[in-house]
Amino acid sequence: MTQHIASSRPDSPVRRALGWMGAATAALLAACATPPAPQPPAPVVVAPPPAPAPAAQEPQPSLVSQAASPLEYRKDGARHIYERNANRIYKGQLPPLMHAVGVLQVEVDRMGNVSQLNWMRAPSHVPEVMREIERTVRAAAPFPAPVRMGRVTYTDVWLWDKSGNFQLDTLTEGQRRK
Structure with a gap:
């Protein structure tokens, strides 16, 4: 004990x-004792690369021309001007004497906007007609977009009556004989 x-x-x-x-x-x-089993390294989480910013979507033209040449586009341009000015188109054959005749070159960009006007033969004796033709062309924009050419410069002849109505040579109904 x-x-x-x-x-x-x-x-x-x-x-x-x-x-x-x-x-x-x-x-x-x-x-x-055996050492503890090494722990596998923690998985490395790699974030996916950031998604590319969405490309700014250009607005698509509402009117399109499939013309492959300025001569073909000239018809599309003339029809477009006629559609926009239906009440100003001279109906029938034009009189033998015109108030003004002008030759205008119109440059249309890939979206159908008028980018430049150039008079090849200006009706300079009636400057108010020149201004009205230019205003009419610009007001008709946008024109059909020349998708096959990217942009186009076409030429048309403006036949102007003393009434203020006109025809384009591309779509003219001709002129009356005396």
Whole structure:
């Protein structure tokens, strides 16, 4: 019984020996244990590249011409001007004498906008007619877009009656003889 009492004291040699043995055993077991399996590296999350910004969509032309030459486009341009000015087209054959005759070059961009006007033969004796023809052409824009050519410069002859009505040579009904 005396021995049991001696080992229950905190500073007893038995208790100290057991403490050292326990610590040594724990250290020995720790040294012999296999190291923990290495953890696989965390997956690297790579964000997808940003989507390209949507290209600015150009408005599509509402009128399109499939003409492959300025001569073909001239008909589309004349029809377009006639459609926009139906009440100003001279009906029937023109009289033998015209108030004005002008030759105008019209440049149309790929969207059908008038980008330039150039008089080849200006009716300079009637500047008000020149201004009215130019105004009429610009007011008719946009013209059919010349999709096969990208842009076009075409020429037409304006036949102007003293009434203020006109015909274009491309679609003229001709002139009366005296």
